[in-house]
Amino acid sequence: MSKISPCLWFDGEAEEAANFYVSLLPDSRIEKVQKNLVDGPAGKAGTVLVVDFMLAGQRFMALNGGTRFEYTHAISFFIDCADQAEVDRLWDVLSANGGSVEQCGWLKDRYGVSWQIVPAALMKYIGGPDAAGAQRAMQAMLGMVKLDIEGLRRAYEGKAVA
Structure with a gap:
């Protein structure tokens, strides 16, 4: 597995986006969904914080970081x-x-x-x-x-x- 992987920043759509992306290409899957343990800038406790996923064999991370950046x-x-x-x-x-x-x-x-x-x-x-x-x-x-x-x-x- 590569030591470097892209991290995509979202405002609440990380899991939705990751699921969309893995539906596009072979050798793609969700690896892990990490929830917020406490309320914070990235969301309330129990909401998705990070999604680790593979896209065509390349590891990615989707982060619900709070405020949206373009x-x-x-x-x-x-x-x-x-x-x-x-x-x-x-x-x-x-x-x-x-x-x-x-x-x-x-x-x-x-x-x-x-x-x-x-x-x-x-x-x-x-x-x-x-x-x-x-x-x-x-x-x-x-x-x-x-x-x-x-x-x-x-x-x-x-x-x-x-």
Whole structure:
């Protein structure tokens, strides 16, 4: 197990968020839910304080720390997607119910956490051996909101993007 793991700060939604996140990816589960033993800034005795969970094999902690702090783009979670179906599924579920979509495969979920939903094929096109094709693929990506593998391929190959 990694010695370092991300801790996400919530204002009462830690368990809800952790359950949502573990529903998204294989090798994900709730490990432990720790309750507040006494009343304090993080909540009343008996309410959830910390949730330890695994997300795609990576350990995370969700903390009900009290006052809500907004997340920024300075920290985001990158999901390497095998294919367009995985991009589409994760994009739809993470951006639903109050989430917001952004440019170049970025979105914020309903808790304000930033995610990058990226097909593995992206690097094949923007880092491919054909420099002109890579430039076209990069320009295509910059014009996308949700990343589209077929659009990236067509741009790389110099074909009209549909």
